[in-house]
Amino acid sequence: MLAVKQVSRTFQSGATGFENIDLQVKRGEVVGVLGTSGCGKSTLLRVLSGLDPEYEGSIQTKSENRGNAFGMMFQEPRLMPWLDVLDNVTFSFSKPSKKEAALELIETVGLKGFEHHYPKDLSGGMAQRAAIARSLLSQPDILLLDEPFSALDAFTKMQLQDLLLSIWEKHHTTTLLVTHDIDEALYLCDRIVIMRGQPGQIESELFIQRPKPRKRGDAVLGELKEQILKELDFTKR
Numbered sequence: 001m002l003a004v005k006q007v008s009r010t011f012q013s014g015a016t017g018f019e020n021i022d023l024q025v026k027r028g029e030v031v032g033v034l035g036t037s038g039c040g041k042s043t044l045l046r047v048l049s050g051l052d053p054e055y056e057g058s059i060q061t062k063s064e065n066r067g068n069a070f071g072m073m074f075q076e077p078r079l080m081p082w083l084d085v086l087d088n089v090t091f092s093f094s095k096p097s098k099k100e101a102a103l104e105l106i107e108t109v110g111l112k113g114f115e116h117h118y119p120k121d122l123s124g125g126m127a128q129r130a131a132i133a134r135s136l137l138s139q140p141d142i143l144l145l146d147e148p149f150s151a152l153d154a155f156t157k158m159q160l161q162d163l164l165l166s167i168w169e170k171h172h173t174t175t176l177l178v179t180h181d182i183d184e185a186l187y188l189c190d191r192i193v194i195m196r197g198q199p200g201q202i203e204s205e206l207f208i209q210r211p212k213p214r215k216r217g218d219a220v221l222g223e224l225k226e227q228i229l230k231e232l233d234f235t236k237r
Contacts, residue, residue: 071140
């Protein structure tokens with residue numbers, strides 16, 4: 001579904017965000033990108049999404065959804081404060097043609113009854129639910145998630161992780177998730193890519209041979225977490 005070949009991003013200052021990234025993502029696969037701060041994870045997503053076109057290398061997709069191959073969800077909901085939930089979800093589309101699909105997604109993410117609430121009236125978790133619905137409305141072939149739950153409390157984060165998993169089980173959308181949360185990556189992903197360095201490079205990758213949904217306390221996931229911590233030069237505290 002996605003082939004990234006020898007992709008690098010160098011800024012005008014001369015600094016390099018990441019270099020020589022080779023990554024293959026299969027259709028329906030959920031791939032996590034883990035790494036320390038500053039190794040270029042979020043920059044990579046911006047390049048893949050088309051928000052940052054100044055890169056070197058090759059990015060190819062097998063998407064038939066021209067113009068909407070990628071859906072992007074950021075660390076913040078980025079909702080328009082003057083628009084209600086429904087209008088935020090349909091912001092980039094003609095409402096008459098997308099209203100029914102938007103309402104279905106709003107119900108899917110647990111916001112039925114809040115269609116005409118404004119962002120100021122939503123909790124952080126509710127705002128992220130609206131952002132999830134917006135990112136899915138174009139029916140992207142590849143969903144890019146840039147630490148979407150990092151600002152939320154632990155319980156809300158787990159609820160939205162379960163929501164994301166239920167959506168994946170329904171649609172099997174190819175997903176690339178950037179996260180600092182090792183437990184999150186182990187819970188949601190089929191494979192984890194570990195980036196390190198400045199400029200960032202792919203250090204290693206780890207396949208998670210456990211069926212989803214997974215138990216958060218799975219002993220095998222605990223062993224994999226220890227392995228990841230060692231690769232990132234951390235020890236479990």
